[in-house]
Amino acid sequence: MKKKLTPYSIEKKQVRWGFLFTVPCLVFFAVFSFYPIISAFLTSLTNRDAIRRTYDFIGFQNYTYLFTQSNGGFSLLNSLKATAIFTVGTFVPMVVVSLILAVLIMQLRKPGHSKMFELAYYTPAVLSSVVAATIWMILFQPTGLFNQISNFVMHTSGKDYQWLTNNSMLRASTIIVYFWKYIGYFTILFITGLASIPPTIYEAAIVDGSSRWHTFWKITLPLLKPTVVLVSIMAMLQCLKTFSTQYMFVQGGTAREPIDVITMNIYYTGVVNRRLGRSSAMSIILFLIMLCFTYLQFSTQKGGDDVEY
Amino acid sequence: MNNNKFVGKVGVGEILTYVVLILVLVFTVMPLLFMVTAAFMDAKQIMAMPYSWIPSKEYFTTESRTFFTNFQKAIVGNHNDHIFFRNLWNSLIVAFTCALTTVLLASLCGYGLAKFNFKGKTVVFMAIMSTMMIPFEAIMIPLYLVASKLKIINTIPGLIIPFLVSAFGVFQMRQYLITFPSEYLDAARVDGLTEFGIYARIVLPNSTPVIATLGILSFRNQWDNLLWPLLCSQAEKMKTIPLYISKFAEEKQTDEGALMACALLASIPMFILFFSLSKYFLGGAAVYESRKG
Known part of the structure; x- marks a missing residue:
């Protein structure tokens, strides 16, 4: 990747310019990324709250507290569970379905049709999450449209599926909202990946008498593997950080406990209940989780570079 | 769903492809259409079963003006401060x-x-x-x-x-x-x-x-x-x-x-x-x- 620059007599001057160009960003990230995360870590070792001016160093007590106590009914363990359910429940179907949709769209012979599907699938992604959650809150009402559709699809009549009142259904509801909003986005990512596979490979496969089904499993999927891995991890990281949907649901009056994802617990503990130390400890835990997955992303990406067309 | 999409005769495969794609299209577009149509209705019609999709004509008459009041409420806001x-x-x-x-x-x-x-x-x-x-x-x-x-x-x-x-x-x-x-x-x-x-x-x-x-x-x-x-x-x-x-x-x-x-x-x-x-x-x-x- 790295290109060697040809040496110049004025090289030194240029080098200074190159460094100067990066300085604004470096300063920015130092103040708005590195300082806050270090500060969050230091705060997580104290019993600081937003009201008292003084606070003491208490070591890792916040962490032990979080893993053993209930934190006012909304424990970290519950949050980890809620986040895990949401993340797995969202990103697995999302990656699978968007991959299928991308393959199907690529099969269409009329470019106008593919464009139309791409546009229609992508449109929910331009709405803000708040708007998406607001629309779906109404659709999920007992007499709302989604119950009517569910009744139609499941051949039941007048059944209330309790989208917002039953705990597991509530979890499913947040997953549906997220799935709806981002399915088009991930479909487009896969379409781009598919488009980068040279058509000559497919032509060769057809000449060799490979069926389309066979071609998909033996050619498309292996060549697409780096994209699949990349998109999966990206989707996973995004799901881990989900906040707006759950926040809107809780503001709208649903139960908090089943969808109390970790970001929401940070928000409530730190901002609403003003326990800065404890919420910082949760922040650090979230950071560590993200760190693991990002490491995974980079390590798989290295392997992914082996694929050559 | 099944293998047909990929191996079936071109005709059947293509029709199935369209069926799947259009079903998903309905799923993605339906809530958007709901937002647009419901914006012109009052709460009673929105929550009616089955959902009617077309705002009833009476909302557009000069007496009820529901289509107008909805947007007016949205703009006026919670505290009448037009923010x-x-x-x-x-x-x-x-x-x-x-x-x-x-x-x-x-x-x-x-x-x-x-x-x-x-x-x-x-x-x-x-x-x-x-x-x-x-x-x-x-x-x-x-x-x-x-x-x-x-x-x-x-x-x-x-x-x-x-x-x-x-x-x-x-x-x-x-x-x-x-x-x-x-x-x-x-x-x-x-x-x-x-x-x-x-x-x-x-x-x-x-x-x-x-x-x-x-x-x-x-x-x-x-x-x-x-x-x-x-x-x-x-x-x-x-x-x-x-x-x-x-x-x-x-x-x-x-x-x-x-x-x-x-x-x-x-x-x-x-x-x-x-x-x-x-x-x-x-x-x-x-x-x-x-x-x-």
């Missing part, structure tokens, strides 16, 4: 400024990292990349403390400053500019352009596709941002649109028509942007993918 447009304006300003600064700072930094060999370049690059692992949710409280020290809480700069540039943007610009032919830059140097002049006159104009996608991405992220305004803007006047809708939804839970009118109004700027620049929205993925190459 909708003020908040919309805040959102637009914040999103636009962040898009602009992200593009400028990220391209400058990306150019420096892509085309210059200075000491510690790898360290700088790795340091910037590592910030991608820090979720905003984890640093919002320290950021709030920083912002209150800088006295930018409840101000537009306060909403903008934490998002001036993103590590992802720097990364994208660097990946794009690495493939930029160095000969052009050398030619410009020979012609006597300053280093900054080369950036402004050669590099920037030649990166329009990646700049457009990056700008749009950043605009959309800020347009969608709820968490930071939730902390940073406590004054009604300083709120942004997601926050406005969130507060409005809290208060008007049973007035679904007004709620949908509010959601629709708030989405119009983004729809205009999307349908006029859809090439760059859909191409955003393309730039993202190019990082592999």
